Amino acid sequence: MTLTTLSLLAGVAGASAFVAAPIGAAHQKPFGQGSAVADFSCDLPPVLAPAGDGLPSAESLFSSREALLKQVRRHQAIVQVPSICYDDLGDFDEDERWAPFYDVHDTLAKTYPVIHKRTNLDKVNTFGLVYTIDGSNPALKPIVLAAHQDVVPVADVSTWTHPPFDAYFDGEWIWGRGSSDDKNSLTALMSAVETLLSNPDWTPSRTIILAFGFDEECSGNRGAGKIGEFLTEKYGDDGIALILDEGGLPMQLLGDDTLYVLPSVMEKGHVDVWAELHVVGGHSSIPFPHTGIGIAAEIVTALESHPYEPAVLKGSPVYNHLVCVARYSPHDAPEIVDLLRKDDLEKLTAVFVGEGGDAARYMVQTSQAIDLIQGGQKINAMPEVVTLGVNYRVAPQDSIPKVQHNFLKHIESVVEKYNISVKAFEGDEAYEAYVSELASDGVSAGVNYDALLVLQGRGKSESTPVSPTSGPVWDVFSGTIQHAFAFEGGRVVPVGEIMNGNTDTRHYLNLTPNVYRWTPSRQRGSENIHTIDERVRMESHMEILRFYYDLIRNFDGAEV
16 A cells, blocks of 8 residues: 555544454455454554564664675675566476576575575475474474565566666665565575574574465466475465465554554455457458457457446455554544444545555456557568457455456457457356356357457466454564564554455465465565566665564464
């Protein structure tokens, strides 16, 4: 969520009477409807500072200029490796673009020698890394701290201020692809554990697992998907106490006394719809009025003319976040207070989205992005095949079958205009049942016209269960956050939120209900994820390192 999103909420009058449905792990669609639920009042567990393990404090270890420069060197080493995940990567032994991942492994081994001496390292499906530090108490469930090794491609190196794999440090920022997403977490986690293990007398009571996938940017099936199977075989369903991966929103200070910390407790659903249009080609000197690309352009226009509607659902993470703001912040948002009291969700949604812009909108609305279009082979030959790739992140009020149904519905006029035969989502029983139930498919299928449109849904994952924001595991997590980011004269309020994107945790959901997605960062801790001039502020990175160090210590001392 952006600063503007939360600025409208700054100073809502405290009111613990504002309640919402809790968000238990079983909820997937819509929240707080048709079930008996308890109240959500945003109570805070105690602040939890590490104690009793004889280790030096995070502040003493990671606050000096010397410590920062050491982290700069560590982070530069990993950012300089171009470990790009391409959507069309082939087999490991046939596609040379996998080669940089061997360099990632070599770099980690060189940079973190103590970890590689004192942990058990399993390489899962060639490039997945699972480091295990065995705990002395087998009765304590392990914790899993996750990150990913891969990065997205760079479209045009010349557009960057500093080359994307130079890892240039300007005294404040490290610039480079992956410097934030997600090698920021990777470096900080490895550095925290390296520091702990460098104390020869320290052995954890609880087993600690570092899990690093390698294709998160390509849905994670070969990386985290296989790591999830490996961990399930070893620890079983519900065999893990906590999983923490990247994600969440930057921390937000409202007024001068309340810092809201917003780990993601839920991910939106995901589906990629691929549309392949087959048309008759021919010589460009005698063109058709509309080539396949022209028809595809009309399909794009039809889709973009039908955005989804936002909705703040009662009991959802967004709603509960507003409840927390209403309870803890001072007096500048009476409209939000009034709308919560009236239970006017429609108006609450309008205000939330209107003030927060797109960052807020797409927390509560299904997103639709036409990201890929391919077509044509020769400048003087009309294209015979045109492909569109449309990415959807599905909000809880919608579903993947609904998205697929709407895709057809919204392009119906184009299909009819050009007499296109459609093969839609064949073999997708959930979709076919949905369309049958609504009796509204409305387009032809299986007829031999000159044009054929084939639709497929790939990379599907429904919105995830919502992780608890109460109970013993949350209490340790929240208490550590409150300690790590405490400031004089103020309070720290951790509260769950919805994540717009998806993470490797989609492959780990059976291992524990306590799945959180959060990179501990303030506003402008990093910039330009997935685009030109990605960079991370190294002072922010040091905060992340201090938090991970304290989190491991607190869970090691907790009986959860």
